[in-house]
Amino acid sequence: MSELDDANGLIKQAKLAEARKLLAMFLKENPGHQRARNTYFETLCFLGEYDRAHTQLETLMTLGTGGNPAIPGRDTHQIANLYFNALSAEKARRDFYESGRVPEFLRVPPDSIRYRLEASLELRSGSGPQAVECLRKAEQLELPVEWSIDGRAHSGIRDADDLLGPVLEFLTSTGEYCWIELNRIQAIYFRPLQYWLDTLWRPATVMTLDAGATKGLLPVLYYGSHLSEQGQIQVGHSTEWDDSQEFYRGLGQRMFVAGEDFFPVLELQTLLATGADLAENVSQPDEPPNGE
Template structure:
């Protein structure tokens, strides 16, 4: 029988959840399996069940709270993020955020309400207002950088270890240094050091998978960032499902998992 890690590597997320659930039921005190189950449940979208596994983990071994507590805060941030996409809950914003960011929030409200034309018009105006930002991907220079998703085009989605979900304007970011993935959850939320002008220099997590699945559902390939699909036709505001992609200099697309560092030249 294939192990959970083998199933996950093959893209069978639900199979990995089933296998790990069986292992935990057979050996409830197996802390490593219970932790893996919590991570797999988050990947599959079952955030509340994942939180329950962390609660059980801390009851079995109180010392595990050192690792479990920060993860529970990230679960709260992820819950807020999902509520943005499903219910329109507004993310946390920095002081002095520009009008282009607020315009994209307004566009998403219209999109959720079914006003596709209205959302497209606002997104088009916001793109005109979006400042081009130059910098380096590793050692490779660029003159402009944006998310391919029209709603998050000029921002980074950020989850903090204090349970907050932020939209950080790209033109406020000085540096992002990504940590190489080590655990399954690193495929969903990339750990990184982020330096933001006049705000913070901190360890955060950046979602590597789009939140658009809340609008239409998603499969294992989307949840694991193995594929990118788009909601929206030509001339409409486009929302991503699956692997997050950026566009560099208006031409080259690059996925977040392939980036080691980003340094921006601020105006």
């Protein structure tokens, strides 16, 4: 077996750091191997190494000149731009969690969202009790969200991570990290899973009251999952919860919750707001590259 075969085996075992090393070694000897470089790019994305991933994507585009696209897909440049923008948005997301950069919004955020932003600042400074108080103030201003999830009605839907709650994290097709209020969303249409990167960034079209149809990617993993020592968390095969601060923070695959029902984001297809009046035909998210 080649180093590439070994690396693919390690990826299936969720041993990403080991796979990255083997792929780097393989590419030193085989710099023009497109499939290996694509897998290396994807692995770096899961590991949160966005600058290196950006470099690999640029190299893939160079390898794909002359009518031989390195990234299989409907339109090589279109798909590459999708992921260049995803990397930019992920960097902005990282800056939010690590240095307090404010997300983008579709409208001026209400006081409830401002309290959640304050809670994130308190968490970064280590002030857990103050963060709890901010989240309590936010919850007092928030109304339950009623949605149909894959055809079944549910009330009180929210992100199971208490910092986010009634907020959808979204990476726009123009490279922005955006917070979208769930009560401003009319529908979310997820593209069926096809490729490995779909399990990191789920292609979706979000219909909102403020911006109409917005295409982009829903980050599947809670922020910080790439730093976990558990491979199953890094690849989103499981979710774990930290309740040490009197509220729940997630690692691994994102979950929505309604009452006692949990909904892993990779299992969802369509979310519709109760009573939403939508057009019948909504264009689907752009097809991502082949994840072989």
